[in-house]
Amino acid sequence: MSSDPRSFLEFLARQRPKHAARFPDLRADQVLTFMGTTSFSGTHASCSIHALRGIERGPAARELRISLGGTLPRPPVRGECVTVHMTRVERYQGFQVKSRALGQGTVEKELFEPTAGGLMVKGAQLYTVHHSPYTLQFFENVPFEEVAETLSGLSHALVAVGETANLSPRFVFHHEVKDGKVTLFHGDGLALKTYMNIRQNRSETRLVLDLEDFTGFALRGTVEEFAPQQHPEAFERICQGFQAGGWGKPSRVFRYTPEDYEPIAPR
Numbered sequence: 001m002s003s004d005p006r007s008f009l010e011f012l013a014r015q016r017p018k019h020a021a022r023f024p025d026l027r028a029d030q031v032l033t034f035m036g037t038t039s040f041s042g043t044h045a046s047c048s049i050h051a052l053r054g055i056e057r058g059p060a061a062r063e064l065r066i067s068l069g070g071t072l073p074r075p076p077v078r079g080e081c082v083t084v085h086m087t088r089v090e091r092y093q094g095f096q097v098k099s100r101a102l103g104q105g106t107v108e109k110e111l112f113e114p115t116a117g118g119l120m121v122k123g124a125q126l127y128t129v130h131h132s133p134y135t136l137q138f139f140e141n142v143p144f145e146e147v148a149e150t151l152s153g154l155s156h157a158l159v160a161v162g163e164t165a166n167l168s169p170r171f172v173f174h175h176e177v178k179d180g181k182v183t184l185f186h187g188d189g190l191a192l193k194t195y196m197n198i199r200q201n202r203s204e205t206r207l208v209l210d211l212e213d214f215t216g217f218a219l220r221g222t223v224e225e226f227a228p229q230q231h232p233e234a235f236e237r238i239c240q241g242f243q244a245g246g247w248g249k250p251s252r253v254f255r256y257t258p259e260d261y262e263p264i265a266p267r
Helices: 006-022 144-151 193-200 232-245
Strands: 031-037 046-057 064-069 081-088 093-098 112-115 118-123 125-128 156-162 166-172 174-178 181-188 203-209 216-225 252-264
Touching: 006 031, 006 203, 006 216, 006 252, 031 156, 031 181, 031 193, 046 118, 046 144, 046 203, 046 252, 064 081, 064 156, 081 118, 081 144, 081 166, 093 118, 093 144, 093 166, 156 166, 166 181, 166 193, 174 232, 181 232, 203 252, 232 252
Parallel strands: none
Antiparallel strands: 031 166, 031 203, 046 064, 046 156, 064 118, 081 093, 081 156, 093 125, 112 118, 174 181, 181 252, 203 216, 216 252
16 A cells, blocks of 8 residues: 555545536536545454346345455454445445344355355445435335346446445545545535444545446545535535535535555456
C-alpha cells in the first residue's frame, strides 16, 4: 500500500466528468464511491472486485446464490461474513447480499464454495441499497424477479469480507487536501446498516472506481460524523448534491480521511 495520495487525486480528477456523464440529472460535482465497513473495532473490510457470472434462487426464501469470477480477498475468519454488492449505476439501484457468519455451527462451505475459475457465494439475506418499500423492514423480503430484472446485464460485483461486512454506495460531493492529507465528504439520508457499523468501528475501506472497467483505488482510513460549522463549504456542497438528487436534506454528514491508497482491479 502507498501513503502518497498524488496518483489517487489524479485518478479522482479524471473520474469527475466520467461520473457526471453517468448521472446527467444529478447536476452537482460528485463521484460515486463505495463504502466498506465492519462492526469489529479497528478492522477494515477486505474488499475485491469480480466479474458477475450469474445469480439464482437459493434453497430458501431470502437466499440467493451469486456466481463470481476470481477468489475472495481473503478467507473469512470466525464471526465474519461475505457480502456481495451489486448496483445498476445508471438506475442508482442495487442490492447487497450477506452470507451467514462463520462459526457457531456454521462452516465455510455454508458461506461460499469454489467453482471453476471462481466461486459461488451463498447469500442468506438480501438488502436494497436504494430507497424502496423494502427498506422499511430490517429483514427485507425482495422478490427474486425484481432482483433479477434490476441486475440484468450487470458485469461486475463488489465483495467485502469482515464482521457484519457492509458495502454501500455514497456520492462524494466535496474533497479537501490540507498538509498533504485528503478528506472526502458525504452525507446520509437515513441511519441504516452502514451507520450501525460506524457507531462501533470508524475504520473504513472506500472503493473509488472507474465505472467502465472497475479499476481504481481501495482506500483505508477512518470516518467520523462532523458538525456543519466545522466544514461549512463541505456541508453546503453535500446539501446542494442532495437537493439536486431530490433527496431532501442529509440527516448526517461525514468526513473520511484515508491513510493508505492501494490500486484495485477485478480479480
